Amino acid sequence: MFGISFSELLLVGLVALLVLGPERLPGAARTAGLWVGRLKRSFNAIKQEVEREIGADEIRRQLHNEHILSLEQEARKIFTPTQQEATPVQPVEPVAEQTIHAPTAAPVAVAVEPAPVVAATPVEPVTPAAAPVAPAPHDPTLPPRAP
Numbered sequence: 001m002f003g004i005s006f007s008e009l010l011l012v013g014l015v016a017l018l019v020l021g022p023e024r025l026p027g028a029a030r031t032a033g034l035w036v037g038r039l040k041r042s043f044n045a046i047k048q049e050v051e052r053e054i055g056a057d058e059i060r061r062q063l064h065n066e067h068i069l070s071l072e073q074e075a076r077k078i079f080t081p082t083q084q085e086a087t088p089v090q091p092v093e094p095v096a097e098q099t100i101h102a103p104t105a106a107p108v109a110v111a112v113e114p115a116p117v118v119a120a121t122p123v124e125p126v127t128p129a130a131a132p133v134a135p136a137p138h139d140p141t142l143p144p145r146a147p
Contacts, residue, residue, distance in 0.1 A: 020028050 016028065017025055
């Protein structure tokens with residue numbers, strides 16, 4: 001424990017025998033043993049208390065870290081969109097801008113009758129206030145026109 005070899009212990013025992021004498025040496029050895037035992041127990045108690053405190057600090061630190069990690073996970077759940085929201089929405093083109101391809105077919109001959117001749121009737125002049133206003137060709141408030 002302290003790096004004392006057997007020869008050093010033998011030397012300390014011989015000096016104690018010469019100083020204390022053979023009658024008091026057993027009582028002194030018993031008392032020294034009791035004191036050494038008390039010192040060991042107190043050192044072990046202090047050591048265990050320190051280890052317990054260090055362990056408690058580590059447990060507190062670990063619990064604190066776990067609490068922080070759980071808060072981070074909750075924050076990620078809140079601030080990151082779900083899988084459905086994460087999919088990009090494809091923009092829909094307006095119908096007026098879409099190109100519609102009709103199936104190609106062979107030309108068909110259509111018989112056209114001449115228009116009947118109608119007698120000329122007087123037409124009332126149209127005033128600008130009464131004339132209907134044509135909508136702008138790209139008015140976004142109107143529904144799309146058929147091609």
